Amino acid sequence: MKVKLPSAKKLLDKWQPVLRLGDWDIRIGIVKRPWRKSGDIKIDDTDKKAILLLNSKPLSENLEELIVHELLHLKLWGLDQMLEDLLNTAFGKDKSDPKREFAYNQFMTSLETTVEDLTKGYLVAAGHKNPLSFGRIRSKPIR
Numbered sequence: 001m002k003v004k005l006p007s008a009k010k011l012l013d014k015w016q017p018v019l020r021l022g023d024w025d026i027r028i029g030i031v032k033r034p035w036r037k038s039g040d041i042k043i044d045d046t047d048k049k050a051i052l053l054l055n056s057k058p059l060s061e062n063l064e065e066l067i068v069h070e071l072l073h074l075k076l077w078g079l080d081q082m083l084e085d086l087l088n089t090a091f092g093k094d095k096s097d098p099k100r101e102f103a104y105n106q107f108m109t110s111l112e113t114t115v116e117d118l119t120k121g122y123l124v125a126a127g128h129k130n131p132l133s134f135g136r137i138r139s140k141p142i143r
Helices: 007-017 065-076 077-091 096-125
Strands: 025-031 039-044 049-055
Touching: 007 025, 007 049, 007 065, 039 065, 049 065, 065 077, 065 096, 077 096
Parallel strands: 025 049
Antiparallel strands: 039 049
16 A cells, blocks of 8 residues: 555544544654654644654555554543653663563553554444455564
8 A cells, every 4th residue: 555645634634523633733744765664643742733654655554544543542642641651650761671661561562452442443433344454464474
């Protein structure tokens, strides 16, 4: 799949009000250089501004799924930051500390699986007919 700005903008316009993010100013940025991610979102919660970054050639095969996923990260941003602050308070900021690394990895895994489950639920509830993406799995070597 190749990401094009007009189709991404159309999907953003569809999902922003559904996810009750209408008070946010959200821009889309297409990343054209090699990038390991399919998408990301950069957030300034003080001004309620965000940049939704999309890989021009993502591993994801479903643009709508990708956009909803990243918008849900925006929706959950406050909880994300609170838990990260709690981890820093409990374990410190030394990323080489095995206890902190374990807790942080558990948190990030839980966050990603929760966001992906919510994404699938929203898409099903909206009557989304396109198949979900298996792009990340397809890129992993078979063992």
